[in-house]
Structure formats: C-alpha cells, structure tokens
Amino acid sequence: MKKLLLLLALFPLLTQAQNVKAKVGTGGSFFILNGGTPGVDELVKLQIRESGEVNWYLDGKDLFIRDGFFDAFGTGVLYKYDFMHIDGLNGRIGFNILNGFSDGSPGGENNLPLTSSVTLNGSIATKVRLLNGITTYTIQQDDHIMIIDKTTNTNTDMTLSPVTTSRGREYIFRRNGTSTGKIIVKPGLGEKLNGVVNGTATLASDNSTLNVVCGLDSWWVISQIDVQSAFDVRTASADYTPNKADKTILVDATSASFTVTLPGAAIVDAGKTYTIKRTNAGANTIIVDGNGSETIDGIASIRLNQRFDYLQLQSDGTNWMVISERISPSLVINPALPYAATAYDGTISSNGNGTINLPSAAAVLGGKIFTIKNSATAGNPILTVDPSGAETIDGLATWPVSRGLFVTIQSDGTNWIVIGQ
Structure with missing residues (x-):
C-alpha cells in the first residue's frame, strides 16, 4: 500500500518528464485553441498541419518566441530574452540582438527590449477567402483577399474588422457575377470609412475590385475599379430579369408568352435606364413588370402588344418611369x-x-x-x-x-x- 501511495505521489513528476506526442493523418491538423468550445465557436491560436505548415492567429495579441531566462549582464538578475516579438496590435515585428536594458514592459519587469524591429505598412495576412455573396460577412483578422461570387439580386454587406486591432492592415475585394445585387463594404457600427462615420463603398458590377487599408482612426479606400461588362444588346425569349449592365433587351415571344421583370429600382440606383423592344409578330404576349410592388408610371405592368413596340425606362430610385415608348393599343x-x-x-x-x-x-x-x-x-x-x-x-x-x-x-x-x- 505504501508503495502504491508513493507511486501516485510521483505520478505528476513522471508525466511532466515525458514527451507529448500527437500524430495526425494525411490532411489533418493539430490545434491549440485560444477560447470557445471545440467544434462550436472555437478560436484557434495555433494550427500545425500534417504538411508541416504552421499558422499562428494573433487576433490583436502579441506573439513571443523566447529563449528563456538568463543573466544577461552578469548581475545575477534573470532577464526574459525575446528572440522575436510580433506585435499583433500595431503590426510591428522585433528581433533582439542581445543589447539594451530592462524596459519594465507588461509581462515582466525584467523583459529585455527589442533592439531591432520593423513596422509593417501592410497586412501580414495572406489568406484568400471565397464567399458566396448571399449572406453578410464579418471580415476576420487573417483574411486578406475576398473573392465574392454574387448570384442574387439582393444587397450583401461586408463588415470590416475593428480599426483598433487592424491598423496597417489591407483588404482586397473582388466581385464575380452579373446579378443586380450590390456588395456593400462598410466599417463596424460607429467606425469610419474614408473618414466618414458609417461610410460605405460599393461593388456593383462583375469584375469590380476594391482595396482598403486601415489608418489610425479610419479605413480608407486606396483603389476602386468598377468594370461594367456592357451588354449593349441582349436577347430574351423566356422570363428574364435584366442585369445592371444590360442596356437594350430585344424580346421575342415567337415560342411562348413571357415576362420581363425589372430589377428593384433602388438596387440598380436612380438613373439606370433600359430599352426593351419586341421583335416578333403574333398573339403571344410580352409583359414588362415592376419588381414586387414597384410600378411603371404608376401601373404594375405594361404589355408590348405588337412587333416593334418598345419601352425606354428609367429608375428614380423607388419606381420606374417611362422615358419614351411605342406601344400599340x-x-x-x-x-x-x-x-x-x-x-x-x-x-x-x-x-x-x-x-x-x-x-x-x-x-x-x-x-x-x-x-x-x-x-x-x-x-x-x-x-x-x-x-x-x-x-x-x-x-x-x-x-x-x-x-x-x-x-x-x-x-x-x-x-x-x-x-x-
């Protein structure tokens, strides 16, 4: 019994003396969490992939790679030697070259100061994230490039990370897709974009790109390219909703009647115009219909009754107006x-x-x-x-x-x- 008690007493020491080993299969990863519940809302601090890649997520915190405590100056005082220090808040990387004195910084009064450092002018994140453009998205600290496939006619918000933890960071947005919904890039509530509280920037058309960087108290747009993939003349012979880039739509009801449903007048912005012209003769009908409860000169829909009938419409931001027409009774x-x-x-x-x-x-x-x-x-x-x-x-x-x-x-x-x- 005494031997058993002695063994139990020594067990913590025995386990402390052992190496900890973890083996992951092909494509697997070993994680160290920073918070949250595993598999639910976990926050990853360190990820070591089976391939050998190591990812460290700072989330505004500092990363220290240390060589332990030692008597740096022969005075008997042990100092913390930071071989490398990444400042996750201000975007600064420092390297200690064994020089200087204790600076009393947080984490221990005997920290040796970093004596060689560089301040990053851009993002240290290189992650490319693919987004579906259907739901709103809050940008993460390790994001860098967002490629957004926009397939819906509703607007989608991209909310930038907090200014206080993102200074010096850069994000790049690219939009794919010709649907009429906008991608709206905006700061967190009460924060600034281009110096304006709750300011926004918009990616409205296919192939558009937007670059933003974070300054001391605001996000700033440094580059924006809005590429209009112009469909000067498009044809339709079945139910169709025009894209924002469409201009003239030639409609042919030879095979069957159908409806051209206009996009939301607010979605495409005030001033957007479409010309819709019927090209076929015959009894089949072509109806031009407002979006939802929106109207065209106060009515819900207009029929293009005969060959060569047309409508030129313009959005006023709320409904659609007829600018010119030829409509046979x-x-x-x-x-x-x-x-x-x-x-x-x-x-x-x-x-x-x-x-x-x-x-x-x-x-x-x-x-x-x-x-x-x-x-x-x-x-x-x-x-x-x-x-x-x-x-x-x-x-x-x-x-x-x-x-x-x-x-x-x-x-x-x-x-x-x-x-x-």
Missing part, C-alpha cells in the same frame, strides 16, 4: 371583372356582367381612345363603363353597354366624350 378579351383599363389598352371586349374602370382622362391626356364592346351572345349582361372620380362620359357618371353593342370614347384631357356606338 392592345386588345383585351374577357378580362376578370371589374377591370381597370390602362393607358395601353385599346379595345376591351367582355361577355360578362360587371364594370370597366377607366383611367383618369387627365392622366392619359387628350386624344386617348377606348372601344368597349359587350360580346355576350345570350342573356342580358350589362357592361358598365365607369370614369375616374368625378369625371364623366358625355356628362353622365357611367355609361352602360348592352349585349352586342359597343361604345368608343375619347379623352378631351378633362372628361370622356362618345365618338362612336
């Missing part, structure tokens, strides 16, 4: 009632019993003509033509159209007048 057959006629309709034919609501005579300007026909062949359905607000048709608040009859009306800029029935 459309034939609308048996729409769901009640039906709100648009300025782009011509003849509206219905066999139902209900109301055709006219746009404002003032909004469509003088000269606009509608023909409304009751195409029912049985029963006695009544189509009621209803002007906007207090406007009238030949002085009447509404105009009924009985089975088999029609009415043709024209705007005088204030009300509607009957020109045929």
Whole structure:
C-alpha cells in the first residue's frame, strides 16, 4: 500500500518528464485553441498541419518566441530574452540582438527590449477567402483577399474588422457575377470609412475590385475599379430579369408568352435606364413588370402588344418611369371583372356582367381612345363603363353597354366624350 501511495505521489513528476506526442493523418491538423468550445465557436491560436505548415492567429495579441531566462549582464538578475516579438496590435515585428536594458514592459519587469524591429505598412495576412455573396460577412483578422461570387439580386454587406486591432492592415475585394445585387463594404457600427462615420463603398458590377487599408482612426479606400461588362444588346425569349449592365433587351415571344421583370429600382440606383423592344409578330404576349410592388408610371405592368413596340425606362430610385415608348393599343378579351383599363389598352371586349374602370382622362391626356364592346351572345349582361372620380362620359357618371353593342370614347384631357356606338 505504501508503495502504491508513493507511486501516485510521483505520478505528476513522471508525466511532466515525458514527451507529448500527437500524430495526425494525411490532411489533418493539430490545434491549440485560444477560447470557445471545440467544434462550436472555437478560436484557434495555433494550427500545425500534417504538411508541416504552421499558422499562428494573433487576433490583436502579441506573439513571443523566447529563449528563456538568463543573466544577461552578469548581475545575477534573470532577464526574459525575446528572440522575436510580433506585435499583433500595431503590426510591428522585433528581433533582439542581445543589447539594451530592462524596459519594465507588461509581462515582466525584467523583459529585455527589442533592439531591432520593423513596422509593417501592410497586412501580414495572406489568406484568400471565397464567399458566396448571399449572406453578410464579418471580415476576420487573417483574411486578406475576398473573392465574392454574387448570384442574387439582393444587397450583401461586408463588415470590416475593428480599426483598433487592424491598423496597417489591407483588404482586397473582388466581385464575380452579373446579378443586380450590390456588395456593400462598410466599417463596424460607429467606425469610419474614408473618414466618414458609417461610410460605405460599393461593388456593383462583375469584375469590380476594391482595396482598403486601415489608418489610425479610419479605413480608407486606396483603389476602386468598377468594370461594367456592357451588354449593349441582349436577347430574351423566356422570363428574364435584366442585369445592371444590360442596356437594350430585344424580346421575342415567337415560342411562348413571357415576362420581363425589372430589377428593384433602388438596387440598380436612380438613373439606370433600359430599352426593351419586341421583335416578333403574333398573339403571344410580352409583359414588362415592376419588381414586387414597384410600378411603371404608376401601373404594375405594361404589355408590348405588337412587333416593334418598345419601352425606354428609367429608375428614380423607388419606381420606374417611362422615358419614351411605342406601344400599340392592345386588345383585351374577357378580362376578370371589374377591370381597370390602362393607358395601353385599346379595345376591351367582355361577355360578362360587371364594370370597366377607366383611367383618369387627365392622366392619359387628350386624344386617348377606348372601344368597349359587350360580346355576350345570350342573356342580358350589362357592361358598365365607369370614369375616374368625378369625371364623366358625355356628362353622365357611367355609361352602360348592352349585349352586342359597343361604345368608343375619347379623352378631351378633362372628361370622356362618345365618338362612336
């Protein structure tokens, strides 16, 4: 029993005297953690790869490579000899050449000072990170180059690391992808970019690049290249959403009807223009539709009815405006009632019993003509033509159209007048 107790008492000494060995398989790594829970939110301090590569993550802290304690000056006082010291906060690397005296620096009053050093003017990180551009990303201390594949039409934020732990650091951003969503590079909340609190820089088009460096109290853009991959003329024959770089879109509905859905007016910025032109004849429809609840001159969508019809549209940052157009009046057959006629309709034919609501005579300007026909062949359905607000048709608040009859009306800029029935 006494021998067992003696062995247990000596066990810590025995284990301290042993070498610690770790073997990793091909492609494996040995990690020393700086905090967090392994496999959950761990923070890696040291990584030794099976290939022999060693990665040390400073995260604003200092790295010391020491040769231990020794009597540097023969006075009996033991000094800490820092063979190399990397200052993770200020980006400074120092080398001790065995000269100088104790400087009382944190970590021990007997530290020997670093007597040969260099201050880094750029980043010591060389990591290239590939990002999908779908979710926002907070940049890490060991990042250097971010290659972002942007495939969505929504904006994505890239948040820079804190200024206090990033002075002298450089980040390089490159955008790939022609979707309309922006990549917005911004500092942490309350910090500065280009000297402006909460300032931003934007990568808006394919092949764009951005370089930023961190100064004493702000991130600064030192280089920005916005490459527009100009698609001067693009063709579409199926549902399509224009890219930010598109200019003219030739649409062909020979095979089937389809919709051109505009990108968000705010996403592409105020002033962006598109020209959309129909190239085919035939009955298939081409609809140009605002994004979500956005409108085109106040209406949800516009049809390109005939060959060579076109729209030139411009974003005002909130909705889309028609700058110029050629729209042939459309034939609308048996729409769901009640039906709100648009300025782009011509003849509206219905066999139902209900109301055709006219746009404002003032909004469509003088000269606009509608023909409304009751195409029912049985029963006695009544189509009621209803002007906007207090406007009238030949002085009447509404105009009924009985089975088999029609009415043709024209705007005088204030009300509607009957020109045929």
